[in-house]
Amino acid sequence: MKKTIPAVDDVDTSYLESLIGYNARRAALAVIGEFLEQMAIYDLKPVEFSVMSVVVHNPGVTSRQLCAALNILPPNLVGLIQILETRGLIERKPHPHDGRAVGIHPTDEGEALMMEAEVTAKELEMNVGSKLTPNQVQTLVTLLQKIYL
Amino acid sequence: MKKTIPAVDDVDTSYLESLIGYNARRAALAVIGEFLEQMAIYDLKPVEFSVMSVVVHNPGVTSRQLCAALNILPPNLVGLIQILETRGLIERKPHPHDGRAVGIHPTDEGEALMMEAEVTAKELEMNVGSKLTPNQVQTLVTLLQKIYL
DNA sequence: TATTGTTATACTCTATAACTATA
DNA sequence: TATAGTTATAGAGTATAACAATA
Numbered sequence: 001m002k003k004t005i006p007a008v009d010d011v012d013t014s015y016l017e018s019l020i021g022y023n024a025r026r027a028a029l030a031v032i033g034e035f036l037e038q039m040a041i042y043d044l045k046p047v048e049f050s051v052m053s054v055v056v057h058n059p060g061v062t063s064r065q066l067c068a069a070l071n072i073l074p075p076n077l078v079g080l081i082q083i084l085e086t087r088g089l090i091e092r093k094p095h096p097h098d099g100r101a102v103g104i105h106p107t108d109e110g111e112a113l114m115m116e117a118e119v120t121a122k123e124l125e126m127n128v129g130s131k132l133t134p135n136q137v138q139t140l141v142t143l144l145q146k147i148y149l
Numbered sequence: 150m151k152k153t154i155p156a157v158d159d160v161d162t163s164y165l166e167s168l169i170g171y172n173a174r175r176a177a178l179a180v181i182g183e184f185l186e187q188m189a190i191y192d193l194k195p196v197e198f199s200v201m202s203v204v205v206h207n208p209g210v211t212s213r214q215l216c217a218a219l220n221i222l223p224p225n226l227v228g229l230i231q232i233l234e235t236r237g238l239i240e241r242k243p244h245p246h247d248g249r250a251v252g253i254h255p256t257d258e259g260e261a262l263m264m265e266a267e268v269t270a271k272e273l274e275m276n277v278g279s280k281l282t283p284n285q286v287q288t289l290v291t292l293l294q295k296i297y298l
Numbered sequence: 299t300a301t302t303g304t305t306a307t308a309c310t311c312t313a314t315a316a317c318t319a320t321a
Numbered sequence: 322t323a324t325a326g327t328t329a330t331a332g333a334g335t336a337t338a339a340c341a342a343t344a
Contacts, residue, residue, distance in 0.1 A: 212326060227326075244325095250325055251326075
């Protein structure tokens with residue numbers, strides 16, 4: 001009996017596609033790819049958008065609070081803050097109670113930019129969600145949050 | 150009228166939590182974190198697990214096919230293949246039709262390892278999914294696939 | 299003694315250009 | 322001319338240790 005070396009026509013990924021983690025990662029990368037393209041007009045990467053969004057909705061938030069909320073390590077936030085400050089989108093003011101901390105505040109320019117950017121992000125959600133009904137989008141978000149929150 | 154510098158008690162992330170991309174990324178990172186811990190006993194990182202899984206279910210698959218299936222760039226797969234080959238989990242044989250290509254095959258050891266690892270991965274899914282009913286897990290996977298497939 | 303913000307640094311992941319062998 | 326696999330390398334993302342200032 002002769003041993004034949006098999007070739008593969010169509011790759012079967014059905015096992016991986018049964019795993020939550022695999023699907024969540026692939027979906028996240030797809031959406032973030034879209035996001036990168038759409039947000040290029042604002043010169044905002046996903047992390048920068050996240051930071052700006054939290055700052056706009058929480059004026060005076062501290063670095064530590066940002067790190068905890070967005071799961072960023074403190075040393076890695078420093079550079080982000082510096083970039084956003086240099087661009088005039090945020091400013092740092094002394095914290096009212098805690099002399100160690102610094103409050104991060106949006107500038108008028110930062111707020112104006114995020115007003116537009118958050119609308120664009122919502123539109124992008126609609127595009128991604130065009131493959132899903134509004135109900136399905138809501139279900140998806142709810143289920144994802146059950147996992148990590 | 151006196152200007153007060155505000156402080157933030159509880160950080161409001163409700164806007165971000167309404168975005169599919171944000172939730173998908175956070176959920177993926179949470180699951181992958183669990184995965185990293187559980188798979189440490191097999192010395193398999195998520196990407197290595199993915200590659201091994203596809204190889205086991207598709208003996209003779211080529212590098213290009215792996216790259217396409219797993220969304221990995223060819224130069225970045227080379228090192229992975231070398232590691233797995235050095236560990237004796239896969240072996241490379243000439244492709245039956247195409248002299249340029251190389252077929253990647255699981256060794257007996259590789260198959261045995263993945264038999265166990267895939268069971269562990271499924272158990273891990275159950276843990277993650279313990280926050281979800283089996284029905285919800287199925288719904289979640291289906292919705293995620295609609296986004297990236 | 300603990301925490302905030304920071305620097306320096308290392309490690310991993312991802313991306314691009316260019317080469318060779320074969321189709 | 323196009324494709325499979327590879328090399329070298331650059332850039333982004335993520336990680337730990339250690340320090341000064343303040344609590």
